[in-house]
Amino acid sequence: MNKVKSLNRKDLLGLKDLSVDEIKLILRTARSMKEVAARPIPKVPTLLGKHIITFFFEASTRTRTSFNMAAKILSANITNVAVSSSSVVKGENLIDTIKNLEVMGVDAIIMRHSMAGAPHLAAKNSKVVVINAGDGFNEHPTQGLLDIFTMKEKKGSVRGKKVLIVGDISHSRVARSNIWGLTKLGAKVVVVGPPTMIPEGIEKMGARVSYDFDKEIVDADFINMLRIQMERQGKGLFPSIEEYAQLYGLNAERMKKAKPDVVVMHPGPINRGVEITSEIADGLNNVILEQVTNGVAVRAALLFLLLGGKNSD
Amino acid sequence: MNKVKSLNRKDLLGLKDLSVDEIKLILRTARSMKEVAARPIPKVPTLLGKHIITFFFEASTRTRTSFNMAAKILSANITNVAVSSSSVVKGENLIDTIKNLEVMGVDAIIMRHSMAGAPHLAAKNSKVVVINAGDGFNEHPTQGLLDIFTMKEKKGSVRGKKVLIVGDISHSRVARSNIWGLTKLGAKVVVVGPPTMIPEGIEKMGARVSYDFDKEIVDADFINMLRIQMERQGKGLFPSIEEYAQLYGLNAERMKKAKPDVVVMHPGPINRGVEITSEIADGLNNVILEQVTNGVAVRAALLFLLLGGKNSD
């Protein structure tokens, strides 16, 4: 079998576009990067002289820091551009800004934007590498990849495994990236939440819909609990935090129904006591912090592959 | 002929102060830096261990990122200080802040400030190298230098060439830096705009004033279109965006009157459809993105020369 050794694409915009071989290449490369990151001196000269920009139109500590760690492990230069201090306040259009960064010699732009499709627009109109770090309600591909990486680390493979994604599916780019990736790799994905939070037509992505967490949890291999956006409360999506937590939160009582080796995941940040209780978030089954560790490895793998590296495995 | 090999000055505050020899030295050095920036690994150890601060009191993506790229090409450390997170909110006076940075061991401060003369104040009261990245309506010397660098790249020399600077001359630090530099180098500078946007006495800087774009464009070698500050609209400077665009905007119709090899420039960010149409901004005559590329080279040259380097050409 001939393994794919390099990504034949300029950008990483979403898991929707990736082939199974590409996903596997990224995950394989991430394994090497995780080893590098764990060294006493976690620094290799691979991307020396490469310039990376984080261009975030939404607040972020975790994702932005994770990309910074990844870039620095590979010895790349990284400059963080926050929106409030950017020329976007002067009304420059996005494509012009991206093209400006391109001709300055920037090698990659890591973009987060509240508008779905913004990174795609940037990628299409520029020669610079664009990595989507979250676009509106569309995709958050590095989160999807680190979730799948973590699942494979725990269970060897996701093929045939039952994965529950629980919460506000409609407003979750994490859910969408997970569904695209997991179904490609042969997992059985079930999205669980109140009907108001499940978008119509989600089955077309390959996921099954359920409104009954208690029923689905019984034979689940993975449970990925989504963060509830507290600011949506009172907008008719769910009656109250308490009721949501009771029906769709993960707590000790509900966990008793699950298989003993079920793996509990959460993309963070956690609302303790809402979608997940502290007992479970800090318990034996959870891999929430391992997901965060793996995020650095996955992001380093992407920077490596998109900035010209080849996997020599 | 003995070429000047080093800048005999601590700071770069404006083109007003620079001698012709100094301007030529900077542009010559920028040519070397452009070559370095284009290498597969654009990184030389020249400024290893030097500490540079960007200290911006106004929003900026482009200029700040450009300086970051320049610093990193030369292996300098660079720390970005944004105003909102600075001790300036505590009322510390500017000179004290600068002296504090100086005694911390900072080697150069790149300052943008809404007040004309702020970098001069900082420079005069401190031993640290100060680079003006734009001060009020006074100067934006690195923009002026990169504009001239680009002109020379296109036409060999600016001596005797006719350069139009079109727009709101009164509120343009870009215009002022261009006029100072270009007239020193022997270019014929004509400032063009509505009478409300041309400051009295501008002729003393060596520029000719014209209100008739259509007449001046005919034999122009360079047209530098300034950005219109949309927020000034309705303040009596011009009746409407549409009327401004018709009289002083650069569009396909007007371009027909120009020489075929006229070079169209813009300091960015562009207001498409206002001072310049997309057809022209993306057309064959424009060098707008080349200006941006050259900005990194010019800034690297300045960091190199001001932080102790000599040009060995």
Next chain:
Amino acid sequence: MNKVKSLNRKDLLGLKDLSVDEIKLILRTARSMKEVAARPIPKVPTLLGKHIITFFFEASTRTRTSFNMAAKILSANITNVAVSSSSVVKGENLIDTIKNLEVMGVDAIIMRHSMAGAPHLAAKNSKVVVINAGDGFNEHPTQGLLDIFTMKEKKGSVRGKKVLIVGDISHSRVARSNIWGLTKLGAKVVVVGPPTMIPEGIEKMGARVSYDFDKEIVDADFINMLRIQMERQGKGLFPSIEEYAQLYGLNAERMKKAKPDVVVMHPGPINRGVEITSEIADGLNNVILEQVTNGVAVRAALLFLLLGGKNSD
């Protein structure tokens, strides 16, 4: 005599916790770091590959830049996370955020927070090194250490020396760190200010209380002038800026009563004409800028010692 060669602690939270031997080790190490910082190329590879985060919930140019300089001298990676662009706006709790940074591979977090005890909370719940860069009205240990470093540099030792700390003691984390450290090292500390600004029970920390600056100044060896928070004016702490300056400000008139070799200090930023006149702030006795220089050395020493270094003196 066996000198302590390494810090037996994970974090630096305050001078309250440090032993005399630890304080001396830090100051001794800072002397070496000051020498490194003064080299033509102030860069050693000691912390290559280490990742440091500044995590500031309050505005800061000086302290944050000082830590950046210190980190870069030691070749560490440093990423600045400002609060407004952080996931804290999403309501993530502090401990979860810190644990996330820890598992990403961050080696040290430098934290400033308006809440006293926040860095302690972070430190206790995480394996990552936490350095307190100021927590509410509790401590600002690196300021305390750099103050003591500067005092020892000027007078050899602080043992038996009389140190006045003048101003709003109640709201000063600088005062508290100084008192803890100086009394441990055998200095005689007198806190001076209006009764409304001296907290009850401060004597238990080992400081004497006085309301009479003119009397205490006569035999003082050091005068540490605290910054007056102008925003507290009109809240009953002092009648007016003018009256405060007259009674508790340091001016030429009052300085005549002091010993000729008294050392004047200020943690900055200075309110010129309020707690100190420009004449004194820029005068012969002051070491205010030396304090700033020493801040980089002390912070480098702490990063070195807390990230695994040993002092080989």
